[in-house]
Amino acid sequence: MAAVELSGAGPRGPRPKRTFSGRNIMIYGTLFVAAVYYALPLYVMIVTSLKGMPEIRMGNIFSPPMEITFEPWVKAWAQACTGLNCDGLSRGFMNSVIITVPSVIISIAVASVNGYTLANWKFKGADAFFTILIVGAFIPYQIMLYPMVIILRQIGLYGELSGLILVHTVFGMPVLTLLFRNYFTSLPEELFKAGRVDGAGFWNIYFRIMLPISLPIFVVAMILQITGIWNDFLFGVVFTKPDTYPMTVQLNNIVNSVQGVKEYNVNMAATLITGLVPLFVYFVSGKLFVRGIAAGAVKG
Amino acid sequence: MSSVNARPKSAVFKNLSAKIAAVPMILTAMVVFLGGTIWTIVYSFTNSKLLPRLNFVGFDQFERLWSSARWITSVENLAIYGALSLVFSLVVGFLLAVLMDQKIRFENTLRTIFLYPFALSFIVTGLVWQWLLNPELGLQNIVRSLGFTNFTFDPLYDANIVIYGVLIAGLWQGTGLIMVLMLAGLRGIDEEIWRAARVDGIPTWKTYVFIIIPMLRPVFITTLVLIGAGIIKVYDLIVAQTGGGPGGASEVPAKYVYDFMFGAQNLGQGFAASTMMLITVIIIIIPWAFMEFSQRRSR
Numbered sequence: 001m002a003a004v005e006l007s008g009a010g011p012r013g014p015r016p017k018r019t020f021s022g023r024n025i026m027i028y029g030t031l032f033v034a035a036v037y038y039a040l041p042l043y044v045m046i047v048t049s050l051k052g053m054p055e056i057r058m059g060n061i062f063s064p065p066m067e068i069t070f071e072p073w074v075k076a077w078a079q080a081c082t083g084l085n086c087d088g089l090s091r092g093f094m095n096s097v098i099i100t101v102p103s104v105i106i107s108i109a110v111a112s113v114n115g116y117t118l119a120n121w122k123f124k125g126a127d128a129f130f131t132i133l134i135v136g137a138f139i140p141y142q143i144m145l146y147p148m149v150i151i152l153r154q155i156g157l158y159g160e161l162s163g164l165i166l167v168h169t170v171f172g173m174p175v176l177t178l179l180f181r182n183y184f185t186s187l188p189e190e191l192f193k194a195g196r197v198d199g200a201g202f203w204n205i206y207f208r209i210m211l212p213i214s215l216p217i218f219v220v221a222m223i224l225q226i227t228g229i230w231n232d233f234l235f236g237v238v239f240t241k242p243d244t245y246p247m248t249v250q251l252n253n254i255v256n257s258v259q260g261v262k263e264y265n266v267n268m269a270a271t272l273i274t275g276l277v278p279l280f281v282y283f284v285s286g287k288l289f290v291r292g293i294a295a296g297a298v299k300g
Numbered sequence: 301m302s303s304v305n306a307r308p309k310s311a312v313f314k315n316l317s318a319k320i321a322a323v324p325m326i327l328t329a330m331v332v333f334l335g336g337t338i339w340t341i342v343y344s345f346t347n348s349k350l351l352p353r354l355n356f357v358g359f360d361q362f363e364r365l366w367s368s369a370r371w372i373t374s375v376e377n378l379a380i381y382g383a384l385s386l387v388f389s390l391v392v393g394f395l396l397a398v399l400m401d402q403k404i405r406f407e408n409t410l411r412t413i414f415l416y417p418f419a420l421s422f423i424v425t426g427l428v429w430q431w432l433l434n435p436e437l438g439l440q441n442i443v444r445s446l447g448f449t450n451f452t453f454d455p456l457y458d459a460n461i462v463i464y465g466v467l468i469a470g471l472w473q474g475t476g477l478i479m480v481l482m483l484a485g486l487r488g489i490d491e492e493i494w495r496a497a498r499v500d501g502i503p504t505w506k507t508y509v510f511i512i513i514p515m516l517r518p519v520f521i522t523t524l525v526l527i528g529a530g531i532i533k534v535y536d537l538i539v540a541q542t543g544g545g546p547g548g549a550s551e552v553p554a555k556y557v558y559d560f561m562f563g564a565q566n567l568g569q570g571f572a573a574s575t576m577m578l579i580t581v582i583i584i585i586i587p588w589a590f591m592e593f594s595q596r597r598s599r
Contacts (some may be wrong), residue, residue, distance in 0.1 A: 019574045027399050028318055028404070030395075031399050031400070034392075034396060035410055035414070036455070037472065038414050038416070038472065038476065038499065039413050040432075041428040041429065041472065044431070045428055045431075048431065056316075057437070059436070059437050059441050059445065060350075060441075060442065061431075061432070061438055061439075061441075063433075075348075110324050113319075113321045114325045115348060117322050117325075121315050123314075123315050123318055123319055123322070126322065129322070129325055130325075130329075131332065132329040132333055133325065135585075136334075137335070138525075138529050138576065138581055139337060139581060140532055140533055140554065140577045140578060140581060141338055141533065142554055142558070142574040143560075143574040143575065143577065144332055144333065144337060144340070145561065146339075146340060146561055146570070147335065147336030147339045148330065148332060148336065150352075151332070167518070170328050172333050173324075173325065173328050202315075202317035202318055202321065203317060211352035217485070218563050227419055227555060230421070231421030231423075231424075233422065233423050233535075233536040233539070233540075234535060234558075238562065248536075250423050251423055254356070255427050255430075255540075256540070256543060264431060264434075264437070267431070268428075273426045274423070274424055275419075275420045275424045276419070278419040278420060278421070279416065279419055281419065282415075282416055282419035283416075286412075289415075289419070290415070290480055
């Protein structure tokens with residue numbers, strides 16, 4: 001085996017000489033099998049959603065559709081029933097958009113200011129609050145659910161959209177604050193000092209110096225929050241009413257409803273539609289997504 | 301106070317904007333995280349039913365909890381799921397990372413394939429695997445149609461193995477992340493170490509076992525904590541894939557909490573169960589925090 005130099009992060013060294021050595025067959029063979037395990041569900045989802053029910057009952061979930069039909073997609077989007085509402089996933093999709101957009105913006109705005117404060121304007125006791133926040137990230141949400149319900153009831157936001165936004169802001173805070181604090185701490189201190197010398201205050205420095213140079217970390221935070229909030233189920237089911245259920249809750253209600261004949265093609269179309277937004281974010285953002293989850297992995 | 305930006309001002313007004321800006325963080329930390337946790341612990345000693353009431357009954361709720369068959373099943377499931385999930389995540393994640401680190405081609409493509417499930421929600425994960433494990437039309441049927449007519453694998457309808465069906469889905473969703481973290485760790489290891497091992501004629505597998513893995517200790521600990529914290533919270537996956545069935549065989553503690561708090565309107569039980577979850581996490585976190593802390597000190 002030739003000693004190969006690592007050039008940067010990628011596998012761009014000179015290729016091994018014997019391409020079909022036993023070692024290579026083993027490596028690629030194992031990776032191929034693993035890739036099949038990971039890729040199969042997505043494939044099955046796609047082909048199932050494009051088949052008609054008669055074809056599905058014939059029983060081969062792996063076979064590509066003999067006759068491609070988009071009817072399950074239309075049905076999942078516009079006609080599938082949850083309870084009394086029969087307007088499909090479109091309702092949940094709109095709810096999820098209405099929930100996700102403000103939640104992402106507000107949670108990031110709050111957390112970035114937190115991180116900035118912790119990095120540059122540390123006051124007495126700031127680290128203690130931060131520690132509680134980080135420890136809180138590991139505590140099961142279940143223990144804070146009911147107190148949160150009470151708090152929201154007290155301020156009149158229980159069951160309201162703004163209440164759920166607040167919940168996402170609160171529970172997204174630990175990871176995001178950590179993310180921003182670490183980023184702002186890594187910036188050269190001279191930037192901040194120069195601003196101070198010029199007489200700029202807290203907000204001036206934040207908006208004019210820190211924000212413009214922090215775009216990458218904001219993108220990472222956005223990726224983290226969009227996928228996280230879009231995929232949330234627990235908060236959605238606890239803090240919203242049936243009319244404002246986010247997509248994940250509605251999807252679960254559609255697929256796991258006990259009434260009627262199971263329409264697997266519609267179910268898979270609905271599942272796929274719900275997964276499209278985070279998948280889109282994932283495929284577009286590429287390496288940044290990896291950075292985001294590595295940072296946000298603390299959320300567990 | 302010796303802040304860099306210290307100016308002779310009165311203590312309260314020093315950094316006033318910063319303090320105002322920190323109000324959301326302070327409220328979250330003190331009211332929700334600290335206050336909420338203490339509140340739930342206190343109320344787990346009451347007999348609250350529909351509404352929280354401060355009518356203390358000692359350890360009654362906990363006694364009832366531990367004599368409930370459903371709770372015992374939940375805890376057993378969590379133990380099985382947790383132990384296997386830890387082992388398989390670490391082993392599979394590490395092996396995949398090692399294979400990916402062999403200067404292979406298609407690395408980016410493979411990483412994309414391994415990691416995409418992590419972008420999906422547990423609801424989507426659970427529903428896809430519910431379909432794949434469908435006994436009449438799913439994997440079992442495929443294998444049978446290949447000639448193995450006695451082949452049986454229907455975990456979602458077999459109370460004895462249902463938790464393994466959930467495990468397959470959970471691993472599918474989460475191992476990609478572990479692989480990525482491990483791979484980042486492997487890439488961080490100095491090439492000199494590999495060269496030195498090669499010069500000394502140490503076989504590759506030995507280098508991994510005796511040199512690389514010990515060097516990756518921090519990565520292993522981080523992933524361990526991540527997996528551990530995730531396992532305790534397992535909820536959506538069960539709801540979507542099995543609904544706790546068949547016959548309550550795949551119940552987990554998080555679901556117990558939710559059902560008693562918001563379904564059965566037996567708040568006291570829900571609080572007691574969530575307090576038990578907290579204790580479990582503390583048992584996991586404290587050794588880790590201790591190790592991290594003592595490590596930093598010795599540096």
